[in-house]
Amino acid sequence: MSATTVQSAPAASRHAFPDPGEGVPTISWPIVGIFTGAIAIFAFSTWAAVTDRLPVPVTILISAFAIFMLFTVLHDASHYSVSTHRWVNVAFGRVSMLFVSSLISFKSFAFIHIEHHRNTNDDANDPDHFISGAAWWQAPVRFPLMDVPYLTCLVRNVKRRPRAEVLETSFLMVASVAVIVTSAFTGHLWTLAVLYLIPGRVAMFVLAWWFDWLPHHDLEDTQQENRYRATRNRVGAEWIFTPLLLSQNYHLVHHLHPSIPFHRYVATWRRNEDAYLARDAAIGTVLGQQLDPHQYREWKRLNGKLARLLPVRMPRRSSARAAEFHSVPVASVDRLTEDSVLIRFAVPDELREEFSFEPGQHITVRTDLGGEGVRRNYSICSSATSDTLAIAVKLIPGGAFSTFAMTQLRAGDTLELMTPTGSFGTPLHPLAKKNYVAIVAGSGITPALSILQATLAVETESRFTLIYGNRDADSTMFRDELDDLEAQYADRLRIIHVRSRDPRHPAHLRGRVDHARLEQWLDSDLAAASVDDWFLCGPVEMVTDLRGRLIERGAEPNCVHVELFHGYETSRVADDFSPATIAVKLRGRQHEVLLAAGDTVLESALKAGLEAPYACLGGACGTCTAKVLLGSVAMEQNFALSQAVVEGGYVLTCQSHPTTPSITVDYDA
Numbered sequence: 001m002s003a004t005t006v007q008s009a010p011a012a013s014r015h016a017f018p019d020p021g022e023g024v025p026t027i028s029w030p031i032v033g034i035f036t037g038a039i040a041i042f043a044f045s046t047w048a049a050v051t052d053r054l055p056v057p058v059t060i061l062i063s064a065f066a067i068f069m070l071f072t073v074l075h076d077a078s079h080y081s082v083s084t085h086r087w088v089n090v091a092f093g094r095v096s097m098l099f100v101s102s103l104i105s106f107k108s109f110a111f112i113h114i115e116h117h118r119n120t121n122d123d124a125n126d127p128d129h130f131i132s133g134a135a136w137w138q139a140p141v142r143f144p145l146m147d148v149p150y151l152t153c154l155v156r157n158v159k160r161r162p163r164a165e166v167l168e169t170s171f172l173m174v175a176s177v178a179v180i181v182t183s184a185f186t187g188h189l190w191t192l193a194v195l196y197l198i199p200g201r202v203a204m205f206v207l208a209w210w211f212d213w214l215p216h217h218d219l220e221d222t223q224q225e226n227r228y229r230a231t232r233n234r235v236g237a238e239w240i241f242t243p244l245l246l247s248q249n250y251h252l253v254h255h256l257h258p259s260i261p262f263h264r265y266v267a268t269w270r271r272n273e274d275a276y277l278a279r280d281a282a283i284g285t286v287l288g289q290q291l292d293p294h295q296y297r298e299w300k301r302l303n304g305k306l307a308r309l310l311p312v313r314m315p316r317r318s319s320a321r322a323a324e325f326h327s328v329p330v331a332s333v334d335r336l337t338e339d340s341v342l343i344r345f346a347v348p349d350e351l352r353e354e355f356s357f358e359p360g361q362h363i364t365v366r367t368d369l370g371g372e373g374v375r376r377n378y379s380i381c382s383s384a385t386s387d388t389l390a391i392a393v394k395l396i397p398g399g400a401f402s403t404f405a406m407t408q409l410r411a412g413d414t415l416e417l418m419t420p421t422g423s424f425g426t427p428l429h430p431l432a433k434k435n436y437v438a439i440v441a442g443s444g445i446t447p448a449l450s451i452l453q454a455t456l457a458v459e460t461e462s463r464f465t466l467i468y469g470n471r472d473a474d475s476t477m478f479r480d481e482l483d484d485l486e487a488q489y490a491d492r493l494r495i496i497h498v499r500s501r502d503p504r505h506p507a508h509l510r511g512r513v514d515h516a517r518l519e520q521w522l523d524s525d526l527a528a529a530s531v532d533d534w535f536l537c538g539p540v541e542m543v544t545d546l547r548g549r550l551i552e553r554g555a556e557p558n559c560v561h562v563e564l565f566h567g568y569e570t571s572r573v574a575d576d577f578s579p580a581t582i583a584v585k586l587r588g589r590q591h592e593v594l595l596a597a598g599d600t601v602l603e604s605a606l607k608a609g610l611e612a613p614y615a616c617l618g619g620a621c622g623t624c625t626a627k628v629l630l631g632s633v634a635m636e637q638n639f640a641l642s643q644a645v646v647e648g649g650y651v652l653t654c655q656s657h658p659t660t661p662s663i664t665v666d667y668d669a
């Protein structure tokens with residue numbers, strides 16, 4: 001969105017707060033960790049200085065680093081974001097304050113700091129304006145004196161401060177002066193300077209620079225006038241600057257949501273980025289360039305190329321022992337095409353590990369529509385290297401859930417989501433140099449999109465070709481996202497759009513993705529033997545046809561991965577299979593179940609009231625996978641498990657009939 005568009009946004013939406021989706025934790029363990037680490041570092045540098053183990057400048061820098069860390073604890077404590085227990089914040093704040101500045105009590109500091117938040121950039125009332133409003137040549141002199149305006153502010157407001165707080169601060173000031181004078185008279189002033197006074201000033205210099213100067217200087221709006229433009233984020237090279245600045249490169253998030261602990265700033269920004277940009281949030285790069293929202297989006301797109309040089313988060317499987325449902329709020333519902341929507345979920349912190357996923361996995365959505373339980377399985381379309389969990393839902397005429405998603409589902413609603421399952425993707429390795437091809441049609445793009453994003457991010461030497469069939473441009477899901485990815489990975493990603501009803505599309509790419517067209521690609525630049533892994537997703541006929549042809553043309557069967565949204569209809573004869581007894585291991589418990597003649601293992605488990613996982617019931621999704629520990633079964637159809645997995649003893653329980661009188665299956669394996 002451009003700045004011009006923003007100006008025309010309705011006043012209400014400009015001033016309503018985006019929901020940060022973050023709260024104060026019972027206890028913030030990262031802050032506890034920083035506090036403990038900083039105290040240990042300070043103790044070490046003190047010991048090293050006293051025993052002459054390290055040169056004086058080195059111990060000064062190490063102590064200054066510890067004080068810098070303790071300021072972050074103090075800062076979060078002053079916003080009561082270390083813990084939901086007030087006394088915990090006060091305890092952490094009081095101890096940290098002694099290291100940062102012994103002249104002011106924690107309560108006085110918290111008061112003055114809140115004055116800064118209330119009056120940011122107001123030269124008369126913002127105590128930090130002493131730093132942020134300084135001319136560039138004054139800044140280095142003012143940085144180490146940052147506590148001077150704090151003391152001035154306190155003196156100005158002394159009459160309205162509680163007596164106990166004033167007494168505490170007065171006592172600290174007197175005690176500090178007494179310690180310095182005593183040190184001078186006893187010949188220990190230099191030791192005190194090396195251990196505490198000089199490191200304190202060095203830390204203050206850096207704190208003033210990073211907490212005040214970088215986020216606030218040169219911004220003209222005050223907090224009262226426009227809170228989105230009184231503070232800025234410094235974007236770029238987050239992999240180094242976020243840990244180095246302890247997240248203060250995203251200081252704007254702190255000013256918008258002061259009670260969020262520092263380690264959640266970047267996640268909060270990413271979750272609400274569109275909402276902040278719609279409010280014309282102030283953004284600068286680490287090199288000092290100021291960006292409006294439109295320029296920021298362009299900058300992000302171009303920097304995607306650089307991003308591949310940076311470390312990325314490796315995809316991880318869900319930590320859940322067996323697939324199970326959780327209530328998860330919907331973060332947003334956005335239209336993709338006329339008949340499809342993108343649903344993003346706001347996964348709560350405590351469920352993040354359970355909802356981590358690998359590329360190509362899917363989730364099952366369960367909801368009650370008009371009193372009827374509905375369960376649908378959707379591939380995750382977001383990248384497994386990101387923090388986002390998203391699915392795309394395409395309208396199926398008469399489809400209960402897809403109609404509901406298109407017409408009624410809204411951000412803030414809650415859905416029951418099963419933890420991710422499935423094994424469509426392949427393991428990724430940062431040093432791999434492979435050649436991948438995905439052939440998909442329609443909503444078959446969803447798992448392929450997740451796979452190609454994660455693959456290109458993790459394997460910086462690998463190449464990816466996407467062949468994507470649709471009716472026309474308008475019905476193409478993720479058209480813009482794919483354009484962006486193609487621009488971002490121009491040298492490694494090739495996208496071939498095949499369109500069946502688009503007269504303006506190039507003639508050689510007009511029609512369906514089928515057997516004949518595959519032959520042409522195989523004969524030109526996609527020789528089956530040169531491709532390491534194939535991913536096929538779309539209508540069952542297309543997928544099975546292409547898979548057969550690829551294997552005939554030399555592709556290794558284990559390297560042709562297929563994902564179907566449903567299997568074939570089967571016509572089972574109950575008498576074909578006998579009754580049996582089944583021991584079902586599920587979520588750490590074992591249950592004995594009787595299986596009636598003709599029932600599948602899954603059916604008998606469900607009839608016995610067990611919450612066994614399932615979704616498609618057609619042998620396509622793999623959600624019902626379990627390991628056979630004892631006995632044997634016959635599967636009617638299997639479109640989800642590779643030969644190697646089946647040989648490992650795994651079966652689709654929705655398709656499995658016992659062929660021995662008793663069996664044991666383990667859903668937790």
Ligand code: FES
Pocket residue numbers: 613614615616617618619620621622623624625640652653654655
């Ligand atoms: S429930 Fe989908 S394969 Fe069994």
